[in-house]
Amino acid sequence: MNTSDLRMKYRPQKFSEVIGNKSTVQILREIATKHRIPNGMLFHGHPGTGKSSLAYLFVKALNCLDFEQDVCGNCQNCLLMEKYFPSGPCGIVEIHDCTIINETYLEDLIKHHFTIFPRTKIGRNIHVFDEFQRAKPSFQEKLLTPLQTDPDLLLIFCLIDLTRVEEAFRQRVTILKTIRPGLDEIIPWLSRICFLEGITVKELRALKHLAIAAELLPRECLSYLQKISYLSDTLTVDLVKQVSKDNRSIHEDASTPILIE
Numbered sequence: 001m002n003t004s005d006l007r008m009k010y011r012p013q014k015f016s017e018v019i020g021n022k023s024t025v026q027i028l029r030e031i032a033t034k035h036r037i038p039n040g041m042l043f044h045g046h047p048g049t050g051k052s053s054l055a056y057l058f059v060k061a062l063n064c065l066d067f068e069q070d071v072c073g074n075c076q077n078c079l080l081m082e083k084y085f086p087s088g089p090c091g092i093v094e095i096h097d098c099t100i101i102n103e104t105y106l107e108d109l110i111k112h113h114f115t116i117f118p119r120t121k122i123g124r125n126i127h128v129f130d131e132f133q134r135a136k137p138s139f140q141e142k143l144l145t146p147l148q149t150d151p152d153l154l155l156i157f158c159l160i161d162l163t164r165v166e167e168a169f170r171q172r173v174t175i176l177k178t179i180r181p182g183l184d185e186i187i188p189w190l191s192r193i194c195f196l197e198g199i200t201v202k203e204l205r206a207l208k209h210l211a212i213a214a215e216l217l218p219r220e221c222l223s224y225l226q227k228i229s230y231l232s233d234t235l236t237v238d239l240v241k242q243v244s245k246d247n248r249s250i251h252e253d254a255s256t257p258i259l260i261e
Helices: 022-034 051-063 076-084 103-111 137-149 183-196 205-213 218-231 237-247
Strands: 040-045 093-097 125-130 153-159 174-178
Touching: 022 051, 022 174, 040 051, 051 076, 051 125, 051 153, 051 174, 103 137, 137 153, 183 205, 183 218, 205 218, 205 237, 218 237
Parallel strands: 040 153, 040 174, 093 125, 125 153
Antiparallel strands: none
8 A cells, every 4th residue: 555644645635625614715715706805814723634735725725826615736836735735835825834934034034025916816926824833922912903905915824723812813814613523524534534545444333443553644544544554555453543542641541431522
């Protein structure tokens, strides 16, 4: 089977490949179709529920040259995004990791980079701020003015905890929450990936065990499946239990049930 990182291999490249988050996907499709684009978008939710992936798809949809309810995946802009995002510049969007940027970096970005003439299909200079919950409160204050006054900007923020964002900031962005998919969505998806990867599902209930062990988080499901694939090309409940046990804290009681939101 293919031993590349399954989390990257099966990261959605189109809206149709997203697991769950149907209402959020519909909103993003409508924005991309009607081009009623806000100056700021904020994605928040539990880690692994698709915040960064949806931000990526949104930017891709806005710049797709043949967009019709979904990205085409074949035009020049789609291919640029798939080749470079998020590892390098592609001339369409810039990514900023809030765990490492400082005040000087942000001030320089606002003063110089935000003023660069837009190079994208939609005529916007697009910036994504990932891990925005790590940003200092002063960052939010400095970004308020560009959000309100610069029509050439589209600022996208991804964070876990919405309470880390000041009310004044929330009022100036469109907020979308990402959630876990249901079992009825995630099990067929896992079954298809097992088929594509040459993994035999010996026990159908193993798929349910895997999904629950991974707390219905697609990224975690793929992480579990990756490890299982190193151990065997057959998926069983016992293998899921083994990998699940390995991934849990040594301080956690093995009898504690996994809670699903």
